[in-house]
Amino acid sequence: MTLKTILYEEHIALGGKMVDFSGWQMPLHYGSQIEEHHQVRRAAGMFDVSHMMVVDLNGTQVREFMRFLLANDVGPASTPGKAMYSCMLNEQGGVIDDLIVYDRGENGFRMVLNAATRDKDLAWINRQTDAFDVTLQARFDLAMIAVQGPDARDRVLQILGDTLTAAIGLKPFFSTTENGFFIARTGYTGEDGFEIILPEERAADLWRQFHRLGVKACGLGARDTLRLEAGMNLYGSEMDENSSPLESGLAWTVAWQPAERNFIGRAALEAQRDVGLSSKLAGLVLDGRGMLRNNQRVLCERGEEGRITSGSFSPTLGKAIALARLPLDAGKRCEVEIRGKRVPATVVDPPFVRNGKPCIQTEGVTSDEQHT
Amino acid sequence: MSNIPEELQYTRSHEWIRQNEDGTVSVGITDHAQDLLGDMVFVELPEPGRQLVAGDECVVVESVKAASDVYSPLTGEVVDINEAVVEGPELINQDPYGEGWLFRLQPQEGAEREELMSAGAYQELLEFET
DSSP states (O other): OOEEOTTHHHHHHTTOEEEEETTEEEEEESSOHHHHHHHHHHSOEEEEOTTSEEEEEESTTHHHHHHHHBSSOOOSSOOTTBEEEEEEEOTTSOEEEEEEEEEOGGGOEEEEEOSTTHHHHHHHHHHHGGGSOOEEEEOTTEEEEEEESTTHHHHHHHHHTTTOGGGTTOOTTBEEEETTEEEESOOSSSSOEEEEEEEGGGHHHHHHHHHHTTOEEOOHHHHHHHHHHTTOOOBTTTBOTTSOGGGTTOGGGOOOOSTTOOOTTHHHHHHHHHHOOSEEEEEEEESSSOOOOTTOEEEETTSOEEEEEEEEEETTTTEEEEEEEEETTOOSEEEEEETTEEEEEEEEOSOSEETTEEOOOOOSOOGGGOOO | OOOOOTTOEEOTTSEEEEEOTTSOEEEEEOHHHHHHHOSEEEEEOOOTTOEEOTTOEEEEEEESSOEEEEEOSSSEEEEEEOHHHHHOTHHHHHOTTTTTOOEEEEEOTTOOOTTOBOHHHHHHHHHHHO
16 A cells, blocks of 8 residues: 655655655655754744544534543533644543544534554544434545744744734634634644645645745654654554553543543543553653664663653754653663663653753763763 | 765675775775665764674664664774764764764785675665665
8 A cells, every 4th residue: 555645746856755654655854854853943844744634523413422532521612723632542441543633613623633543543433423413524635734843833824824814813722724724733843833734736835835935844754753852642652552541641631520521431541540550651861872762671770671662862952862661660760771781861751852942851960971 | 876986895785995005994884875774873883902803793873763783894903983973973974985984994914805896886786776
């Protein structure tokens, strides 16, 4: 299976190094993913995220349905435009997918789902609709461009300010629709910016306009290091159907109140909460030089083991960082097994970087003190 | 298209070898190799004085994407290493045949060089691989 987004030719024209991502041909980078990363932290970059699945939900019972389907709560009344992050759980409390849901007032809801889980998500959602008056529309006709960075809003409004007047005063985590463009002040980088969903036939033109304005095209490589620095989970790495949001640093996304709201997975999560958790998700910073990778073994102070779920290099910190599943009582110090050697690392609370600035303090260990 | 300087020799595992006037050889990874790996973020070099046999794993280079071993192209002794690439692994991306060299080797007398390839042969290998 090889899928291409409507912007495929644009990526080729910009020298994109194309890789397979869940069946999609996507740009990993256009030369240097580290430069692309810095561009987003310091100015503005854009990402083609048209491979993500946009689903629109409507119907007389659509609100009740969303309150049943998602672990986070869209609430009993509409806040038009509001965006919310949530997990979609199975009956065991495992995460089927994580998503952003947008409240579109009388136009129902829009969800943006992961590309890798598209088919199982659609099948799952469809199956749950049986008891509700809800219609589900998978929007294969739309493209999606994320523009992120401290200059992102200025750049976007320079081009779309006249088309999208409502975007000018848009607050973080809100969205609006105007002239066929859906625009949201959301993202996956830890920077300010917009995500724009638009008809496919208008995507290439907008992409080129951004490019001419100096918004650098960025690939999946930079997208991954940006979200990791921002301490954001990646579905399939930090959580999956066998782990609950409570074990995955996402307890804040589970709306326990009101207690009478019955959402899928609630009973399992309550049982887990009452018994107590055995592991947690934490951040790691490698003290000295080196690289952290997915699945590396972490040895904690009391001898218990953990494992890296996402490891990479932080261009902003100039150090290797990771998210890791650790025992609940893991201390501040640990060692990571890298090619048979144990290398010291510090346990931190993510995020590592927000709005261009480091936000963790690694304690007085310098690269000279490693390998002792 | 990949840059393949005429004056160097190459290995099947994408190292390059430069014959120096003092009898030593400098070793690095090719433009093709750095391009495949992408942005370099970590380099681990051998200790000077280490004795290597041709084919020994002697350097680890890590990019954001992957870790890769570099193999000694010849049997001999490590006489010098490029500390600058440890400080700035991106030198390998920026200048793989110059500032991005990895180590210098004093080849053992009569060290086997038949496995090394000319620029033309390496070019053919790349065309075959891609």
